Structures are given as C-alpha cells and as structure tokens.
Amino acid sequence: MRVLVAYATRHGATAGIAEHIAKELTDRGHDARARPVEDIDSLDGCDAVVLGGAAYMFRWLKPAVRFAKKYRDELAARPVWLFSSGPLGTDLVDAEGKDVLETTRPREFDELTELLRPRGEQVFFGAYDPDAEPIGLAERLTRRMPAARDSLPAGDFRDWEAITAWAEEIAATLASAEGSP
Numbered sequence: 001m002r003v004l005v006a007y008a009t010r011h012g013a014t015a016g017i018a019e020h021i022a023k024e025l026t027d028r029g030h031d032a033r034a035r036p037v038e039d040i041d042s043l044d045g046c047d048a049v050v051l052g053g054a055a056y057m058f059r060w061l062k063p064a065v066r067f068a069k070k071y072r073d074e075l076a077a078r079p080v081w082l083f084s085s086g087p088l089g090t091d092l093v094d095a096e097g098k099d100v101l102e103t104t105r106p107r108e109f110d111e112l113t114e115l116l117r118p119r120g121e122q123v124f125f126g127a128y129d130p131d132a133e134p135i136g137l138a139e140r141l142t143r144r145m146p147a148a149r150d151s152l153p154a155g156d157f158r159d160w161e162a163i164t165a166w167a168e169e170i171a172a173t174l175a176s177a178e179g180s181p
C-alpha cells in the first residue's frame, strides 16, 4: 500500500521517528514515504496515513493539528494512525505513579480521534538538545532562564524498539486490508 508518514517537527526528533516508521513499512513491502506536513498539498495517491507531531507544552505542534483538520475528510476515508513525540527522560511513571506515555498524550488527541477515527495512536519518548538553536519566542525566552532550560532531561530518549514494534503492527494491518476482498 502507498503510505504517507506526515510529520510536524521543531527540532528534528519527530522527523527521525517518521523516517524510521516509513523505512520499517517499506521493508515490509509497502510504498511508504515520510514528509513534513508543510510540504503536502494533497492526499491523492496515498492509501493510508500515519500522522505524527512533537508535543510542546502539553499540545501537539500546530502544523500537525492544522493538517489533521484541513484533511479531515480525506483522512477519515483512509486508515490513519496518530503518534506524538513527547516525554523526555527514562522514567516510565511520574511522581504520582502515572504512566508518562499517558499523561503526555497531547490535549488535541481526544478531539482528533473523534474526527479521524484512527486505527491506532501512540506516544513515543522524544529528544532534547539544550544547546540547539531555539525556535520561536517561547523557546528563546526559556533558554534565557537556566532553571527552565535545565529542568528538562537532555538527550535522545527515542525508543527505537517501540517505534519498530508499532510500525510492524501498522504494516500487518495494512497487509491484511490489502489481502481482504
């Protein structure tokens, strides 16, 4: 199947996850491509979509939300999966004992799952480089405050095994849809 892996990224971590998913789908016989949402002007020619975005301040990046809403009808007519790249660090539960992959689910996901009826959704650990060039006003201000800047765990926490496992599930679902009459 022709699969579009569309993503919104600020610093590249989500792009890396999207590229990895596209490669795993390709390795399993699908024609998958990862592309930034900003470069997409039509969903013609794709049979399924995986849409991902980074989470900042509890929210999915706006270009991902805009894309989901702009193409809501086309997306709802295809198999769709959503993912978010978010929490940092290695702790699986927060101070209150809650699963961090659940507490960092972007706020928009309730509305978007209602709208798009995705086949699945997933939150993945992300990456953060405190020395990267800040993007946007909020980040520039945060970087000037060492306490805020250093409050986030620095490093690449992307869980490639989990990402591969999720891509495998998608590949299998698409393959069975292809095989069904």
Ligand SMILES: Cc1cc2nc3c(=O)[nH]c(=O)nc-3n(C[C@H](O)[C@H](O)[C@H](O)COP(=O)(O)O)c2cc1C
Binding pocket: 008, 009, 010, 011, 012, 013, 014, 015, 054, 055, 056, 057, 058, 059, 085, 086, 087, 088, 104, 125, 126, 127, 128, 139, 142, 152
């Ligand atoms: C200022 C700032 C705020 C963040 N807020 C959140 C958040 O609310 N929830 C979350 O899960 N991750 C948050 N993160 C972590 C990012 O989502 C993570 O670094 C992500 O992988 C970045 O993806 P990108 O490189 O594609 O932009 C934040 C990171 C920064 C620098």
